Every structure is written in structure tokens, then in C-alpha cells.
Amino acid sequence: MNIWLVTTGSSDIQLTTDEYWNDWYERSPVKRKCHDLPFKPTQIVQDEEEPYRVPPRVLGRVYEEQPDEVLEYLKFPLIERFSTQLKDKQIDKIIILVTDQSAVFPEGKRENIKCPYWQDTYELESAFELYLQNDFANAQFIRQVLLPKEGEPGLDDWNNVLKIVQSALDEAINKINSDINTIYISHQAGTPAISSAVQFASLAKFGKKVQFVVSDEYNKSTSLIESSEYLWKIKLQEINALLDRRDYDGVKSILSSLINNWEKTKEPKVKEIRELLKIAILWNLADFKEFKSSIEKRDEVDKERVNNWWWSGYEAGYLAVVRLEQGNVVEAMFHSFRSVEGTIREWALWKYKQQIQYSNPNQPTTPYFHNTNIVNQPKNVKDWFNRNKHDHFHNVVLFGEKLFSLLEASSPKNLWQKNSDIQVVAGDTREERNSIFHCLRGLQEENLFKAWDTRDRAGWEARLVSCLNFVSGEKFQSLKKASLMANIHEKLKEAIASYI
Structure with missing residues (x-):
């Protein structure tokens, strides 16, 4: 009929x-x-x-x-x-x-x-x-x-x-x-x-x-x-709105309902969209290991950057920026502080490779700064180790305050003192972060900015990128420029627009 x-x-x-x-x-x-x-x-x-x-x-x-x-x-x-x-x-x-x-x-x-x-x-x-x-x-x-x-x-x-x-x-x-x-x-x-x-x-x-x-x-x-x-014309508006919010799962859901044989088709444009969405979803989940593995297969990716020890820290920082744009203040706080602390951890594993030992098999990811070859380290580092070591085990567990103090001990004194951003995060922000995540309470943007001792989003992001640059030694002007996901996002938008 x-x-x-x-x-x-x-x-x-x-x-x-x-x-x-x-x-x-x-x-x-x-x-x-x-x-x-x-x-x-x-x-x-x-x-x-x-x-x-x-x-x-x-x-x-x-x-x-x-x-x-x-x-x-x-x-x-x-x-x-x-x-x-x-x-x-x-x-x-x-x-x-x-x-x-x-x-x-x-x-x-x-x-x-x-x-x-x-x-x-x-x-x-x-x-x-x-x-x-x-x-x-x-x-x-x-x-x-x-x-x-x-x-x-x-x-x-x-x-x-x-x-x-x-x-x-x-x-x-x-x-x-x-x-x-x-x-x-x-x-x-x-x-x-x-x-x-x-x-x-x-x-x-x-x-x-x-x-x-x-x-x-x-x-x-x-x-x-x-x-x-x-x-396509109607759904494109919805897709673009989801892309702006970085809701890549939502984009995938719409496209899979519109494109026949979504998962198996070999059509080049669909394969490209599918691949980019997979990468974007991994990034959205903060699964930077798999994200790295996926983007390394693409010819246009900056291979040198992605293989640096500090790279994932900038991705976590940019993820914090995106979460704040989405209105998710709790995750913005989590990912922003995590990006700095996690980058310091990667720095410690890179710089003190000879002094690092790992915990028992039940906690294989917990690194210890051990007294192995400690004699070859600068005085500041030796003093740090002696102040923080456990007398019985002769090692220091590397997390939280210990990571920040190791970074301070390893940095030229004049550089640490000149950088107010890293000092704020190592002190007030770290303490406020611990307080926030051990309490069941709401979190507004002003709470996030206060924790970072800033007034607004621009100041918060500037302090975040400054801390990451201090740890890595890089000179990125913004987290968007530092992130490889920002480029993947634009390519995804272009791929969807060209397919339609």
C-alpha cells in the first residue's frame, strides 16, 4: 500500500x-x-x-x-x-x-x-x-x-x-x-x-x-x-551537537543506525569514520595506552611526540578541559590534578629508572624509589631519600606528596622558586584535591578554580599547562595544541561532513 x-x-x-x-x-x-x-x-x-x-x-x-x-x-x-x-x-x-x-x-x-x-x-x-x-x-x-x-x-x-x-x-x-x-x-x-x-x-x-x-x-x-x-540532514545537526560535547559514543550510536552494515562495511569513508570514532572513544575513556596504539597506525600522527614519556599527561590535561566544557566539574578536577601528578610519576620513572623497583605481584604498578645506586645522585636527591625512606625497607613509595617533593628536590632551586604554578599545585591544590575526593559534596566551577588558586577557566587552564611544561620541559601554549586528540577530533568532523 x-x-x-x-x-x-x-x-x-x-x-x-x-x-x-x-x-x-x-x-x-x-x-x-x-x-x-x-x-x-x-x-x-x-x-x-x-x-x-x-x-x-x-x-x-x-x-x-x-x-x-x-x-x-x-x-x-x-x-x-x-x-x-x-x-x-x-x-x-x-x-x-x-x-x-x-x-x-x-x-x-x-x-x-x-x-x-x-x-x-x-x-x-x-x-x-x-x-x-x-x-x-x-x-x-x-x-x-x-x-x-x-x-x-x-x-x-x-x-x-x-x-x-x-x-x-x-x-x-x-x-x-x-x-x-x-x-x-x-x-x-x-x-x-x-x-x-x-x-x-x-x-x-x-x-x-x-x-x-x-x-x-x-x-x-x-x-x-x-x-x-x-x-542525514536532520541527524547531522544532532551529530554536530554531540561532537561539540565530545560525546563520541552518541555519535557512534546515530551513525550505526544510519549506515547499513556499519561494523563490517569496507567503504573507505565509513572505515575512516569508524576508525576515528574508535580512537576518540578510547581517549574519552582516558585509555591512553590503547589510544596511543591506535593513533600510531595513522601516517599523519606525530610519532616523536606520542612516544615521549610526558605525552599522555597533556592528553589527560586536555581531557580535563573538555570535561569542564561539558559541565562535569568533578571529572575536570580529577583529570586536571591527575594529569600533573601522573606526568610527575612518568618523569620519575624515566629519570630514575635505575633507582625504581616495583611492588609485589599483587600491586605491580606501584613504583618505589629504592636506594639502588643512590650514591650517584645529587645531594638534594640523597637528602630527599633519607628524609622519606622507610628504615626497614630502604625505599620510598612514589605517589602524592612524595612525587612532588622529589620533583622539587630534583629541580634547580631557582626554577622551582620562580614557578608559582607548580608551587601552588604541589601545596594548596594537592591538599584541596585530597579534601574534595574524600568528601561527599557537590563541586561547582568556583570550587575548581579556588582549588587551583585561579579566577576563571582561562587562568585554570594556563596554570595546568604551565605545570605540565615545568615537568616535561616543553613549551606548549595550550592543552589543545599539545593534544593529539584535538587533531583527531577535527579529522572526525571532516570525515563525517564529507561522507554526508
Whole structure:
């Protein structure tokens, strides 16, 4: 079964002449009903591009009194083009959406010609149906009224209209007891809110069975568009919003529902998107080991940077920035402090490789600074070890305050004293971080900035990148420039845009 769903609007039914209009109006009982209106409902609008137009409510009432006479002089610009496009498609049923906002605009609110009430197509439904019977004599007509209730917004309200359209569409389909092969949707008539709602509702309900009938107002031509093209255009906005939030799992979910055989297709563009998304999801999970393994396979990656001991620290720092942009302050605090402490840990493992021993097999990742070859270390480091070692084991567990104090002991005194950023993080930030993560309490942006002794996001990020540069010896100006994920993100956006 093939169905055509057609929306109707105020400009979709027009007069081809004004010669008989006044006579029709004078003979119609409508004149008496409209006598007390402060505007002239007989007023005809005409421009060079369109025939004669009168308020649809008034035209509909006049038409109902003398349908045979009036119908001959009615023009249906959009529907005429749509009918020409669809008349060989064996349309079985036609769902006509008409509008009625009488509950929203009671009599006291109808005293202006611009009131949406006068633009409703409810009273012209039979005219639409009679006209369409010329091309679709065997089709069954189903009228559905878009009828907002008293106290609800009108049909230009996007949220409310979507609910009304969904309900009308459900009611219409319940009247059809056969399987649907194709449902043709012409949605350009009516308010923008109705047009958008019809697109969303039909795609959600019928998916790939939908074909859109669209008209080009400039060359007066029509064409059919597969639902997949519309889905891409609609979903692209959602995808871009998810990309801006770095919600890569959400992007994957949408794409996998749109692209056939998502996981197995060998189409180059899809494979590229799939690969980039996999990398992005690993980064979002802070799985920098697997992230590194994946990006190393790509030719454009800076291999030298990714193999430096300090590289993952900048990625963790940039992840903190992204988390703050997402409004996740707790994770921003976690990843920002973790990026500094974790980078210091990597520095210690790199710089003191000969002095590092690891814990028992039950805790294989806990490093100890052992007294092995301690005799060859500078005095400051020897003093640090003697102050912090366990007398029995002759080693120092490397985490928390011990890491920061080792970094201080290993750094030239003048450099440590000149860098207020690393001093703040080693002292106040570290203590505040411990306090925050040992308490069940909320965390706002101001708490994060206070912990880092900064006033705003810019100051917080500047202090974070300064600390990472101090540890690594690099000179990055921002975490975005230091992160390889920032480049992956842009390539993912480009790959999705080029595929669509």
C-alpha cells in the first residue's frame, strides 16, 4: 500500500480571478457572520508571483455554500505540482492534514486579519479532496485535523506541534489495516513548525519507507527524496551537537543506525569514520595506552611526540578541559590534578629508572624509589631519600606528596622558586584535591578554580599547562595544541561532513 501524507497551508489554495468574489461573498451567509469584524474579510491580496488570495477561513465558508461554482476558479499551486509527481505512483490512501486553531483563538482574539485563526485550512478540506480526486479517483481520503486545545500554544509552537502531529499521524495510521510499502510526505505547506514536526514524526515512525516530495519554488519543479538523505540532514545537526560535547559514543550510536552494515562495511569513508570514532572513544575513556596504539597506525600522527614519556599527561590535561566544557566539574578536577601528578610519576620513572623497583605481584604498578645506586645522585636527591625512606625497607613509595617533593628536590632551586604554578599545585591544590575526593559534596566551577588558586577557566587552564611544561620541559601554549586528540577530533568532523 502506498500513502501520501499532505500538509496544507494558507497559500496552498488561491483564486485565479477576483471577478466573481464579491458576488459569491454577498450571496453567502458568511457575510452576516463577518459583519462585525473590524477588518474586511473580503480583502484580496495579490502580487506579481501569485494569484488572488483571501483568508482561508473566509474562502472555505464561501466555498461550502457554493462549491461547484467556486471550485472552478480555485488554484492549488503546491498540490498541483505534487499531484503531477505522484499520480503514477498508485496512491491508495491520502492523509490530508488540515489546521483548526479555534480553541486557541476564541472570538475575542480573532479581530485581526493576521490572527492565525483566519489562516486555518479546516474549512477547505473538502475543496482539497475534490481537487485531488481528479488525479487520484481510486484513493481513499483520510482527514486529520491538527487541533491544539484551549490553553495550548498555537501551531507555530515547535514543541507542542510535534505532539499534535505525532498524535494525528497515529490516529490516521490506526485507520489503515494494511502494510505500508511507501509513504510519500509533502511537508512544505503550513507553518515551519508543522513542516519540521511532520518530517521528524514520519521518519521516526516509518524510517526508510518514507519518500519526501519537495518543490523548488524558483523553477516550480518537484522531486522525490529518499528518507536516508533527509535523515542525514536532520541527524547531522544532532551529530554536530554531540561532537561539540565530545560525546563520541552518541555519535557512534546515530551513525550505526544510519549506515547499513556499519561494523563490517569496507567503504573507505565509513572505515575512516569508524576508525576515528574508535580512537576518540578510547581517549574519552582516558585509555591512553590503547589510544596511543591506535593513533600510531595513522601516517599523519606525530610519532616523536606520542612516544615521549610526558605525552599522555597533556592528553589527560586536555581531557580535563573538555570535561569542564561539558559541565562535569568533578571529572575536570580529577583529570586536571591527575594529569600533573601522573606526568610527575612518568618523569620519575624515566629519570630514575635505575633507582625504581616495583611492588609485589599483587600491586605491580606501584613504583618505589629504592636506594639502588643512590650514591650517584645529587645531594638534594640523597637528602630527599633519607628524609622519606622507610628504615626497614630502604625505599620510598612514589605517589602524592612524595612525587612532588622529589620533583622539587630534583629541580634547580631557582626554577622551582620562580614557578608559582607548580608551587601552588604541589601545596594548596594537592591538599584541596585530597579534601574534595574524600568528601561527599557537590563541586561547582568556583570550587575548581579556588582549588587551583585561579579566577576563571582561562587562568585554570594556563596554570595546568604551565605545570605540565615545568615537568616535561616543553613549551606548549595550550592543552589543545599539545593534544593529539584535538587533531583527531577535527579529522572526525571532516570525515563525517564529507561522507554526508
